[in-house]
Amino acid sequence: MSNIHSDAFTFDHVENPASDDPNSIAVYVKPDASYNEGGAWSASFQLSFQAPLLRPGTEISPEQTFEVTYNGKSDSQTLRVEASEGGKPTPFEKWWKSAVDSNGIGILDERDSRYNIFHLAVNAYGDFELGDVTVTDQIPDGLSVEQTPVTTPNIEASDFAAVKGIRIVKIAADGSRKYVTSQYRDAILFDEATQRLEVNFKNLTKTDCLLIEYRVNMDTNKEIYKNTATMQSTNVEDISASVLVRPDSNTNFNKVLTKSVDKKLLIGDDNTLIYTLTLRSITGTIKAGQVFTDTLDNRLQYRNMLAGTDLFDVTLAGQTMIFTAKKDIALGEKGEVTFKVDAKNLPVGETVTNKSEIKLDDKQYDSNTVTTKRVSNGLLIRKVDQEDSSKFFSWGNI
Numbered sequence: 001m002s003n004i005h006s007d008a009f010t011f012d013h014v015e016n017p018a019s020d021d022p023n024s025i026a027v028y029v030k031p032d033a034s035y036n037e038g039g040a041w042s043a044s045f046q047l048s049f050q051a052p053l054l055r056p057g058t059e060i061s062p063e064q065t066f067e068v069t070y071n072g073k074s075d076s077q078t079l080r081v082e083a084s085e086g087g088k089p090t091p092f093e094k095w096w097k098s099a100v101d102s103n104g105i106g107i108l109d110e111r112d113s114r115y116n117i118f119h120l121a122v123n124a125y126g127d128f129e130l131g132d133v134t135v136t137d138q139i140p141d142g143l144s145v146e147q148t149p150v151t152t153p154n155i156e157a158s159d160f161a162a163v164k165g166i167r168i169v170k171i172a173a174d175g176s177r178k179y180v181t182s183q184y185r186d187a188i189l190f191d192e193a194t195q196r197l198e199v200n201f202k203n204l205t206k207t208d209c210l211l212i213e214y215r216v217n218m219d220t221n222k223e224i225y226k227n228t229a230t231m232q233s234t235n236v237e238d239i240s241a242s243v244l245v246r247p248d249s250n251t252n253f254n255k256v257l258t259k260s261v262d263k264k265l266l267i268g269d270d271n272t273l274i275y276t277l278t279l280r281s282i283t284g285t286i287k288a289g290q291v292f293t294d295t296l297d298n299r300l301q302y303r304n305m306l307a308g309t310d311l312f313d314v315t316l317a318g319q320t321m322i323f324t325a326k327k328d329i330a331l332g333e334k335g336e337v338t339f340k341v342d343a344k345n346l347p348v349g350e351t352v353t354n355k356s357e358i359k360l361d362d363k364q365y366d367s368n369t370v371t372t373k374r375v376s377n378g379l380l381i382r383k384v385d386q387e388d389s390s391k392f393f394s395w396g397n398i
Contacts, residue, residue: 092231094241106245137229139195142220221365292358308337
């Protein structure tokens with residue numbers, strides 16, 4: 001579940017399969033009793049489904065019905081589902097096992113690691129014999145492996161213990177899955193300080209179809225995270241697989257703290273850039289005293305504030321601007337600051353980027369990044385012979 005456009009309810013739990021229908025999945029949400037108590041509430045959210053491993057003969061119902069029930073009333077809609085064949089099996093893939101957006105980018109849950117699942121699939125389709133297998137995975141900056149992960153539904157969990165948050169799953173010929181982590185305990189190496197994972201499987205037969213499973217926490221909010229893993233084997237060339245993930249738009253504080261710049265290009269002798277920071281309260285009141293910062297590139301020099309000093313105190317520590325809210329910003333309201341910088345030290349052809357940061361509830365969040373490039377306004381004028389354009393009479397730069 002993602003893109004929850006309301007504070008009227010929260011996600012509660014999933015039943016898979018649903019208790020009253022083994023062929024359905026039930027998603028439960030809980031209205032907030034303090035929100036519009038005694039009356040109606042409205043909201044929208046997005047449900048995403050993935051089925052990355054469809055074996056030959058898998059049957060999918062061509063129609064799926066989505067039904068919503070609340071307070072004794074229900075509504076439903078039936079949609080068509082089509083499966084298409086494509087691609088070919090590979091000995092190594094990386095899968096994101098949760099919601100994705102319309103661009104196929106994974107959506108992170110900021111608050112609960114149970115939904116932030118990665119699988120590193122080694123010989124998932126049973127087509128390869130692999131010798132001396134080593135899988136490495138560097139967790140990107142801003143994410144960290146959950147050390148006490150829950151188990152995944154529909155995976156037989158008699159062997160549920162994890163090694164520093166890592167589990168191994170075996171895929172049977174019939175597609176069923178079970179945890180077998182204890183069989184590979186000594187093969188798992190995970191450095192909590194660097195967030196680097198290495199698993200050494202040695203030799204795998206065609207029947208050894210394995211998944212390396214872990215969940216991640218979002219420690220620092222960034223615009224996007226790229227997670228790349230690599231498999232090495234004596235039988236095949238090195239294979240790398242990447243997954244892009246981003247924060248859920250409902251908890252993405254790029255929406256809370258946004259940045260804009262008045263120019264994407266600095267032309268000629270123009271040295272002035274004007275930055276605007278907007279702080280929006282979209283999940284609750286932002287209290288007076290809340291701080292956010294903006295660290296300027298060394299090629300930029302702060303000049304002066306243009307707007308926002310009625311809402312924020314501003315101090316400068318080296319190249320870092322520190323903004324402190326003077327008063328509460330109520331839910332649905334926003335505050336803006338605008339300031340001027342000098343970019344005379346930015347050479348022609350170079351680019352300068354800038355973003356801001358805010359710390360809320362002990363988590364660090366980044367704003368979007370804005371970019372400006374310095375270009376020359378030089379224009380070459382040449383005077384040529386009307387009869388013979390290869391002859392120059394004069395030229396000059398302006």
